Amino acid sequence: MLEFKNVTKRFGSGVKPAVNNLNLTINKGDFVVFIGPSGCGKTTTMKMINRLIDTTEGSIIVDGKDVTQQDPVQLRRSIGYVIQQIGLIPHMTVGENIVLVGSLLKWSKEKKEKRAKELIKLVNLPEDYLNRYPHELSGGQQQRIGVLRALAADPPLILMDEPFGALDPITRDSLQEEFKKLQKEMDKTIIFVTHDMDEAIKLADKIVLMNGGEIVQASTPEEMLRNPINEFVEDFIGKDRLLQSRPEVTTVEQIMNPNPVTINMESTLKEAIQKMREMRVDSLLVIDQEQKLQGFIDIEMVDSNYRKYTYVHEVMDTEEYAVQKDSLLRDTMHKMLRRGKSYVSVVDESYHLAGIVTRATLADMVYDTIWGDGMEAAIATPE
Structure with missing residues (x-):
């Protein structure tokens, strides 16, 4: 799908390369996150893909074609691009913004309207939003439209440059989840640049950590957290991360209670009270006939x-x-704390209830991680 072959970029002679002899292969459907300190070359690497910046040496191959041999305008129209500033055109409606590339490609009015209606449904926004203007939307809604615009021409490859960086934490969480689900459903290849390690761990199939214009480590999030290749990677990840302390526990599925207390949505309030009393709880998860x-x-x-x-x-x-069963535990814990939740429901891909993770569960795990049997022995036999 995408391959970097000995790619180097210099901005001026005698200057240290911004990107130095980079080699990397990215498969179709992968979600690859580039991360690293400021000036490491991650954004330059991404911008060379759609020729916003041209390479000095080497080649970048997209679907078997060298990007340097293609017309840059046509190339950019074939690759989705989402940036932090969004760049919606204020005097155009939301619908017109979404199908902007379609207008450049001379789509018919009917085709543009049909595509805009198809896309707005993907992010759970009402169809009448297509007639609104960007200033009438919240920051999170505007960013959703920016993502849809990148999807409009159905490109196989999408570049994203810190697209959620300017949003508040809760909106950012929501959009990350929404977009990861969308990417899986549509089987798009994503190149995503961020400075946020938590975001990289949550979204990536592969993390590419760069420093000084070179790749230091490229691996799955789990592999990088368990086996950082050197001290730089350890320091960049942060030695306090939960997965390093407890590498055998990575997802919520591993610690969830698979038997939460539930009530069917067709049950009566009297039955709900009886169940709360029997189970000694003050709330119940509500399910339908299909669980x-x-x-x-x-x-x-x-x-x-x-x-x-x-x-x-x-x-x-x-x-x-709710979170998916394969959600990372550290990420889920942060969300619970940010939202002030005492628990989080766990579901599978079809939204069937699979379990529940409570603060008490997390407290037990943190206790075991920090103190383990040693503390229990100390409590049992005080000096």
Whole structure:
């Protein structure tokens, strides 16, 4: 899909190369994240792919074709590109912004309208948003439109330069999850540049860590966290990271309780109260007949609605936050703390409820990681 062969970039003679003799192969459908300190060459490397910057030496091959042998304008129209500043055109509607490349490619009006309607559904925004203007959208919504614009011409390759860097943490979390799911569904090859190691660990199939214009280590997130190749990688990752302390525990599936307390959405509020009393809990996860997560209900919802409503689905909160079974544990823990959650539901790819991770579970794991049996022995036999 994408190959760098002995690629070097110099900005002026006698100057140390910004990128030095880079060799890397990226397969179709991979999500590859370039990361490293400022000035390491990661953004220069990405911009050489669509010839915003030209190589000094070597070649970059995309789908069997050398990019330097292609017209740069046509090349850029065939590769999606998303940047932090988004760059939506203010006097164009959201729909017009999405299909901007289609306009350059001389698509018919009908084709552009159809494509815009198809894409807006992918990010769960209403179709009438296509008639709005960028200033009428939130920052997160604008960034979604920037991503859709990159997808409009259905390019096999998409470049993303710190696209979520300017967003608040919760919006950023949401967009990361949304985009990773979208990438899997559409089987796109993504080259993503970031300075945020947590973002790289969460999104990447492969992390390419650069320094001084060269690749220091290129591997899966799990491999890099477990086996950093040298001290630079260790320091850049951060020695306090959970996966280094407890390498055998990496995903929420490994520590979740697979039997959370649930109630069917068609059950009555009286049945919900009885179940809370029996299980000695103050909230229940709500599922449908297919065991798919629908929301949650707690004692306060029941208490304030008991006289007005009969069934769980009439009063439940449908904004239940959930993570996939293969979500990284460290990332999930950070989200729980940021959102002030005491637990997080765990689902599979079809949104069937698979389990639950609570703060108590995390506390037990951190206790074992830091102190283990040694602390228990110390408590049992004090000096």
